[in-house]
Amino acid sequence: MAEYNVMEMMIVAASRELEDGSVVAVGTGAPCAAAMLAQKSRSPNLVILFEAGGIDPQLPEMPITVGDSRTIHRASMAGSMADIMEACARGAVDYTFLGGAQIDMYGNLNSTLIGADYEHPTVRLPGSGGANDFASLCWRMMVITLQNTQRFVEKLDFMTSPGWLEGGDSRERAGLPPGSGPYRIITNLAVMDFEPESKRMRVVSIHPGYGFAEVQDNCAFELLRAERIMDTPPPSKTELCILREQVDPYGLIINR
Amino acid sequence: MNIIDEGRGKLFADPDPDAARRFFRQKTRNLVSKEMPLRQAVETFVHEGGYLAIGGFGSNRTPIAACHEIVRQRVKGLAFAGHTSTHDFQVLCAGKVFNRLDVAYVVGLEARGLSSAGRRYLQSGEVEITEWTNHSMAIRLKAAAMGIPYIPCRSLMGTDTFRRSAAKLAECPFTGRRLVLLPALYPDVSIIHVHEADKYGNCRFKGISAADLELASASKRLIITTERLITNDEIRRDPYSTKIPFFLVDAVCEVPFGAYPGSMPGEYFSDEEHLMEWLAVEKDPQRFEEFLNAQIYGSADHAQYLARNGGLEKIRQLRARELLLSRD
Numbered sequence: 129m130a131e132y133n134v135m136e137m138m139i140v141a142a143s144r145e146l147e148d149g150s151v152v153a154v155g156t157g158a159p160c161a162a163a164m165l166a167q168k169s170r171s172p173n174l175v176i177l178f179e180a181g182g183i184d185p186q187l188p189e190m191p192i193t194v195g196d197s198r199t200i201h202r203a204s205m206a207g208s209m210a211d212i213m214e215a216c217a218r219g220a221v222d223y224t225f226l227g228g229a230q231i232d233m234y235g236n237l238n239s240t241l242i243g244a245d246y247e248h249p250t251v252r253l254p255g256s257g258g259a260n261d262f263a264s265l266c267w268r269m270m271v272i273t274l275q276n277t278q279r280f281v282e283k284l285d286f287m288t289s290p291g292w293l294e295g296g297d298s299r300e301r302a303g304l305p306p307g308s309g310p311y312r313i314i315t316n317l318a319v320m321d322f323e324p325e326s327k328r329m330r331v332v333s334i335h336p337g338y339g340f341a342e343v344q345d346n347c348a349f350e351l352l353r354a355e356r357i358m359d360t361p362p363p364s365k366t367e368l369c370i371l372r373e374q375v376d377p378y379g380l381i382i383n384r
Numbered sequence: 385m386n387i388i389d390e391g392r393g394k395l396f397a398d399p400d401p402d403a404a405r406r407f408f409r410q411k412t413r414n415l416v417s418k419e420m421p422l423r424q425a426v427e428t429f430v431h432e433g434g435y436l437a438i439g440g441f442g443s444n445r446t447p448i449a450a451c452h453e454i455v456r457q458r459v460k461g462l463a464f465a466g467h468t469s470t471h472d473f474q475v476l477c478a479g480k481v482f483n484r485l486d487v488a489y490v491v492g493l494e495a496r497g498l499s500s501a502g503r504r505y506l507q508s509g510e511v512e513i514t515e516w517t518n519h520s521m522a523i524r525l526k527a528a529a530m531g532i533p534y535i536p537c538r539s540l541m542g543t544d545t546f547r548r549s550a551a552k553l554a555e556c557p558f559t560g561r562r563l564v565l566l567p568a569l570y571p572d573v574s575i576i577h578v579h580e581a582d583k584y585g586n587c588r589f590k591g592i593s594a595a596d597l598e599l600a601s602a603s604k605r606l607i608i609t610t611e612r613l614i615t616n617d618e619i620r621r622d623p624y625s626t627k628i629p630f631f632l633v634d635a636v637c638e639v640p641f642g643a644y645p646g647s648m649p650g651e652y653f654s655d656e657e658h659l660m661e662w663l664a665v666e667k668d669p670q671r672f673e674e675f676l677n678a679q680i681y682g683s684a685d686h687a688q689y690l691a692r693n694g695g696l697e698k699i700r701q702l703r704a705r706e707l708l709l710s711r712d
Contacts, residue, residue, distance in 0.1 A: 156495045179518065180441040180468070181592030188708060192656065193470070193494045195441035195592060197649045197706060206649075208593040209441075210526065213519040217538055236543075240515065246548065252506040254498070256545050257468060257489035261519035264539040287544040302542030303553070303562025 159225030216265035235291025235310030263289035268311035275315035292327035391549035393514030425635035439576030441594035443646035447577035449686035455479030467521035524569035528602035574603035585633025591649030
C-alpha cells in the first residue's frame with residue numbers, strides 16, 4: 129500500500145464523488161484539488177466552475193484565489209458571478225464543496241463568527257461569501273474538513289449556510305429548493321452522509337487505521353452508523369501520482 | 385404580497401427607484417472628458433456618510449490605489465459593500481473609513497489567512513453590520529441596475545444570515561413558494577479598475593467580470609481607474625470590446641499598476657510576499673501604524689507606493705508569473 133497523508137486521503141475520497149459529466153462549483157484549496165484530480169482521472173468531462181466567473185478552466189496550477197487568472201486558464205468562458213450563481217439557481221450545478229469553523233449534525237455551517245453574542249463576537253470570521261448561495265442552490269453540497277469536537281458541534285454559534293436545518297423536511301419547508309442539500313462530509317477520519325428520514329449525519333465509511341470510536345470521539349454530537357460501515361479504499365498509486373505530479377506539484381495543499 | 389418574515393439587519397442605502405431616477409436624470413450623460421487625477425476624483429466624489437462599493441473580486445482587478453487614496457484623504461463615516469472584499473477591505477479598515485458594513489465576505493484574504501486588524505475593527509463595536517451573501521449582494525446591484533426596488537432570490541432561507549440581513553421572506557404570487565426579497569442597492573459612489581479606458585469613460589477589461597457590470601450601472605457616481613488611457617477612436621474601432629459605456633462614468637483616472645499588490649488579468653500577478661507582509665505586520669497595532677505611516681500616508685501616490693515595494697523590477701517578476709513565462 130502506498131504511503132499517503134491525511135490531506136491526500138481527503139482529496140482522493142472527495143474526488144471519487146465527482147462522477148464524469150457532472151458540474152461542480154469549487155473554491156480554492158482541497159476542493160479545487162479534488163476537482164482537478166477527478167478531471168485528470170476518472171471524470172475527464174467534469175465541468176469546473178469558480179464563483180467569481182471562471183467557467184470550465186484547464187487549471188495549470190492551484191489558484192490562490194477564486195478570482196485569479198488561473199481560474200480562467202484555457203477556460204470556455206471568463207464569465208461573471210451571476211453566470212455561476214444563476215446556473216446554481218436554475219438547477220444546473222450538481223456539486224459544491226464548502227467549509228466552515230463549525231458544522232452541526234444536519235450539515236449546517238458557520239463561517240460568520242465565534243461567540244454567543246452577535247453584537248460582540250469573540251472572533252469575527254469572513255461571513256457567507258458565496259457559501260450560503262451554493263449551499264442553498266447546488267443539488268449536492270459536500271464538505272472536506274479536519275474533524276474535531278471544536279468543529280463538529282452540538283449547536284452552531286451562527287448558522288451561515290443551510291444544511292438540513294433542523295432535520296426532517298425542515299429544509300424544504302423553509303423554502304429551499306426540493307431535492308437539494310448536504311450530501312457527503314469527508315474528514316480526516318471518515319466519510320459521512322445523512323440518514324434519509326432524520327437527515328442526521330451518519331458514518332458510511334472509515335479511513336484505514338481508524339475505528340468508529342475515534343470518529344465519534346472527535347465529534348461533539350452523536351453520529352449515526354450506516355447499516356454496514358465500509359472501509360474507505362486508500363488512495364491508489366495512480367491517484368497519488370496524479371495528485372502529486374499534476375494537481376499540486378508544489379505541495380501547496382497536500383503538504384500544508 | 386404576503387410577507388412571512390424579515391431580517392433585523394439595517395438597510396444602509398435607499399432602494400427607492402424614483403429617487404435614483406431623479407438622480408440619474410440630472411447626472412450628465414454627455415460625451416465630455418472626465419479625465420482627472422485620482423486625488424481629485426476621490427475629493428470630488430467620495431464624501432463622508434456616503435455608500436461606497438469597490439469593483440473586482442477580492443485581490444483581483446481591485447482598485448487598490450483608489451482605496452489608498454481614500455485612506456490618505458482620511459475620509460470617514462462611509463457605508464461599505466463588503467462583497468468579497470479582501471485586500472481592499474484590509475486597506476479601508478486600516479483607515480477606519482467606514483462605520484456601516486454590508487457583509488458578504490470580509491476580514492479574510494481567502495487562502496492567505498485572516499486580517500487581524502480587520503477583525504479587531506469589526507470586533508470593536510464601532511461598525512454596524514448587516515449580513516448578506518455574494519450572490520445576494522450582486523443581485524441587489526442588478527435590481528438597482530434594472531431600476532426596480534427589489535429582486536427575489538432563493539438563497540438565505542432558514543439561516544442566521546437571513547435573520548441578520550435586511551431582506552424579507554415572502555410568498556411568491558405566482559407559485560406560492562417562499563422567496564427572499566432583496567432590496568436594490570444604489571451605491572453613492574463606486575470605483576472599478578480596468579485595463580483600458582478613453583477620457584470619456586468607455587472601458588475595456590479582461591478576465592472575469594465578477595459583479596462589475598451590475599455595479600457600474602447601479603452606482604450613482606462611478607470612478608474608473610485604468611491601467612492605460614486609450615483614444616476614443618480606438619474604442620469606436622472595436623465597440624465589441626467595450627464593457628462599461630461612458631455615460632455611467634464620472635471620473636477617469638490613469639493609474640498604471642493600480643490593482644497592485646493585487647493581480648490584473650493578463651498584466652501582473654498578485655504580490656503574495658507583500659500581501660503576507662500586510663497580514664504579518666497587522667498583528668501588532670504599533671508596528672501596523674508605523675507600516676501605514678510609511679506605506680500609505682508616507683506615499684504621495686501609487687507610483688511611490690510601488691517604488692517602495694520593488695518598483696518596475698517587481699512588476700516584471702509579477703508579469704512573468706501572471707503569464708506563466710517559466711513554463712513556456
